[in-house]
Amino acid sequence: WEAPSHSDGSYIYTQRDEATNLRLQRLNDVMAAKMRSQSVEPKPADESGETAGLDLMSLLVNPDSFCETAENFFDLSFLVKDARATVGVDENTGLPVCRLAEAPDGAVPKTQNVVVLSMADCKAIGELWGIERPQLPREEGARERAQAAAQRAPPPPPDEEESDAY
Numbered sequence: 001w002e003a004p005s006h007s008d009g010s011y012i013y014t015q016r017d018e019a020t021n022l023r024l025q026r027l028n029d030v031m032a033a034k035m036r037s038q039s040v041e042p043k044p045a046d047e048s049g050e051t052a053g054l055d056l057m058s059l060l061v062n063p064d065s066f067c068e069t070a071e072n073f074f075d076l077s078f079l080v081k082d083a084r085a086t087v088g089v090d091e092n093t094g095l096p097v098c099r100l101a102e103a104p105d106g107a108v109p110k111t112q113n114v115v116v117l118s119m120a121d122c123k124a125i126g127e128l129w130g131i132e133r134p135q136l137p138r139e140e141g142a143r144e145r146a147q148a149a150a151q152r153a154p155p156p157p158p159d160e161e162e163s164d165a166y
Helices: 015-037 055-059 068-080 121-129 143-154
Strands: 085-089 098-103
Touching: 015 055, 015 068, 015 098, 055 068, 055 098, 055 121, 068 085, 068 121
Parallel strands: none
Antiparallel strands: 085 098
16 A cells, blocks of 8 residues: 555645544644643653653543554654654653643754553543543534544555555
């Protein structure tokens, strides 16, 4: 499967790209508002040390929608990749936190982390953290439009080579 492109090879911007950009902007805006209300300042993405930030689970987990929870983690990963956010562990609580970051002047070292999260985990986190409603609300009708778009899009063809890697 290849991304759609113009005859000159440039990428065709799709409605899915626009939806992703809107979600990233919404996440950025919500994080900025929460950081202001909690007096948490952005710091350079490559700076270590103080790890105060926003409660990652309360921010990203929607106990009523595993799909939205996975999407929220995915969106945060884009902000981290672009050095616009950081993820760490609060030194006092040992819980995961995130915060917006100021882009550094130089390159940011690349790291990868894997979060294993099941539907049951999502529900359990919602109960343990006392999350009654999502902090990243979706716009009216977003779920229905995403489902309709997924039904219209043809699935990518299977890989011709089989691989043992996952």
